[in-house]
Amino acid sequence: MNCGHTEKKLVAYLDGRLTMAERRQFEAHLALCAVCRGRAQGFRSVWDALDELPPLAPSPAFDSRVKARLAQEQRRAGFWSWIMPSPRMAFAATALLIASIWLSSFQPAQLPVTHAPVGSPAQNTEAEFGMIKDLPVLENYDVLTSFDALSELPAQESAQPQSLNRL
Amino acid sequence: MARSDVQLMLDVKSGDDSSFELLLRKYRTPVVNFLYRMVRDAAAAEDLAQEVFLRVYRARGQYLPRAKFTTWMFRIATNLAFNALRDGRYRQMEVSIDQSGVDRSGDGESKQPALEIADRQPSIELELIRRDRAELIRRAVESLPEKQRAAVLLHKYQEMDYDEIARVLGCSESALKSLLFRAYETLRVELAPLVGAAQVQAQLTRPGK
Ligand SMILES: [Zn+2]
Numbered sequence: 001m002n003c004g005h006t007e008k009k010l011v012a013y014l015d016g017r018l019t020m021a022e023r024r025q026f027e028a029h030l031a032l033c034a035v036c037r038g039r040a041q042g043f044r045s046v047w048d049a050l051d052e053l054p055p056l057a058p059s060p061a062f063d064s065r066v067k068a069r070l071a072q073e074q075r076r077a078g079f080w081s082w083i084m085p086s087p088r089m090a091f092a093a094t095a096l097l098i099a100s101i102w103l104s105s106f107q108p109a110q111l112p113v114t115h116a117p118v119g120s121p122a123q124n125t126e127a128e129f130g131m132i133k134d135l136p137v138l139e140n141y142d143v144l145t146s147f148d149a150l151s152e153l154p155a156q157e158s159a160q161p162q163s164l165n166r167l
Numbered sequence: 168m169a170r171s172d173v174q175l176m177l178d179v180k181s182g183d184d185s186s187f188e189l190l191l192r193k194y195r196t197p198v199v200n201f202l203y204r205m206v207r208d209a210a211a212a213e214d215l216a217q218e219v220f221l222r223v224y225r226a227r228g229q230y231l232p233r234a235k236f237t238t239w240m241f242r243i244a245t246n247l248a249f250n251a252l253r254d255g256r257y258r259q260m261e262v263s264i265d266q267s268g269v270d271r272s273g274d275g276e277s278k279q280p281a282l283e284i285a286d287r288q289p290s291i292e293l294e295l296i297r298r299d300r301a302e303l304i305r306r307a308v309e310s311l312p313e314k315q316r317a318a319v320l321l322h323k324y325q326e327m328d329y330d331e332i333a334r335v336l337g338c339s340e341s342a343l344k345s346l347l348f349r350a351y352e353t354l355r356v357e358l359a360p361l362v363g364a365a366q367v368q369a370q371l372t373r374p375g376k
Contacts, residue, residue, distance in 0.1 A: 011322075011347045017329070042355035045362030050323050050354075052301050053308065056209055058199045058216070063191055066220045073221070 001029045006036050014043055172236035180227045187227075191220055194237075197325060198244055204320050205248035207309050215251060219244045238331045245317050245335050252313055300361055307357035314338075315350035322347055 005026070012018050013026050030037045059065075170178070170186070172193075178186035198219050203212035222243050230239075308316065314336060321332045333343040355362070 007348045008341070008344055011344060011351065012329075039352070039355065042359070042362065043351050046351055046354045046358055047323065049300070049304055049358055049361055050308070050319075053204075053304050054301055055196070055200050056203045056212070058195045059213060062195050062199070062213065062217070063188070066191060066217045069217060069221055070224055073225075 001025050003029075003033060003036055005029070006039065010036070010040060010043060014040065014047070173232040176223075176227070176230050176236050177232060179224070180230050187224055190223070190236075194240060195220070198240070200324065201241065201244055201320050202248055204308055205245075205313065205317060206251050211251065215247050216244070218247055222247075234334060235331060237325065237327070238334050241321060241325065241327075242335045248317070249313060303361060304358060307354050310357070311350050311353060315346050315353070318343060318346045319350045319354070 006029075009018060009022065009026050013023065018026060030040060170189075172190065175186040175190050179190070195216065199212050199216040202215045202219075203209055206212055206215065219240065223240055308319065311319065317336060318332055321327045321335060327335070329340045329343055333340045336343065336346075338346070
């Protein structure tokens with residue numbers, strides 16, 4: 001154990017998050033090294049000093065502004081859903097149209113096949129509304145997907161709240 | 168019994184807007200404060216914090232309780248803050264303090280001429296008379312490179328675990344520990360006048376050298 005390990009261990013040591021063995025090793029180094037000892041003391045003091053930063057209170061209108069922005073968004077979404085279908089529905093409708101043309105070029109005997117797709121738009125009204133409602137979510141898609149990917153990482157055993165002053 | 172954040176969010180997902188109001192009430196202050204320290208402007212922080220909650224609400228349909236709610240929410244907040252800083256919308260708010268000897272990975276955060284380098288050293292007492300402690304701390308925190316700053320804010324004020332902060336910042340836990348070390352080391356040097364001269368002696372020697 002030398003000073004080079006301090007960078008990886010000091011914060012975890014002060015948070016009380018080292019294993020027993022790591023902690024003993026680290027403390028053995030601190031006992032011998034005045035520089036790392038001074039740094040550890042300095043980190044503790046910084047941790048305490050950060051409590052002096054005064055918090056900022058959100059404005060009293062914060063919640064009502066959020067709600068107003070949401071209401072505005074929903075009004076707009078409602079308007080657009082009335083004027084035009086969602087891109088996915090537009091695509092589905094186009095595909096349906098193409099399929100109908102393609103199928104209508106066949107013999108009348110094969111026509112009943114077209115009835116299945118033709119019946120679906122009415123049943124899809126609710127799904128369509130859901131899509132429109134969630135449209136703005138698409139802009140967050142990369143955030144959400146990369147986030148989900150990250151959450152596949154093995155979870156760490158870390159239930160206790162941490163504190164630099166614990167030690 | 169109080170519902171967990173994850174349960175509240177699942178209730179929002181199934182159409183219960185009053186659960187969203189509970190989350191809003193519970194987290195508006197931490198989110199506003201986090202963003203305030205990130206973008207260094209109260210009005211901008213408030214605006215971005217509202218955007219965080221709008222995005223949480225918009226994304227409710229896709230919400231999956233795979234991680235803690237706060238991890239997810241602060242990831243949204245952090246991305247918004249990074250984007251806002253990158254856009255330069257709040258660049259004028261930045262105040263740079265001398266960061267000599269400390270690796271600054273932030274993008275262009277030291278463009279402004281460093282203030283008060285020349286007269287910082289001579290009189291610690293004068294410094295403290297001119298600016299109160301909180302002001303010194305605020306400037307030190309706000310001068311950290313953005314990723315280090317986010318790491319410290321989440322570690323100190325949100326008391327998040329390493330794996331959560333690493334997820335928020337999209338880095339490994341090992342990288343996070345280095346970020347935190349560098350951030351606290353910078354703060355230790357910057358705030359040495361506040362926390363006693365005993366630690367100043369260590370500032371010239373960095374680990375591994
Ligand atoms: Zn050492």
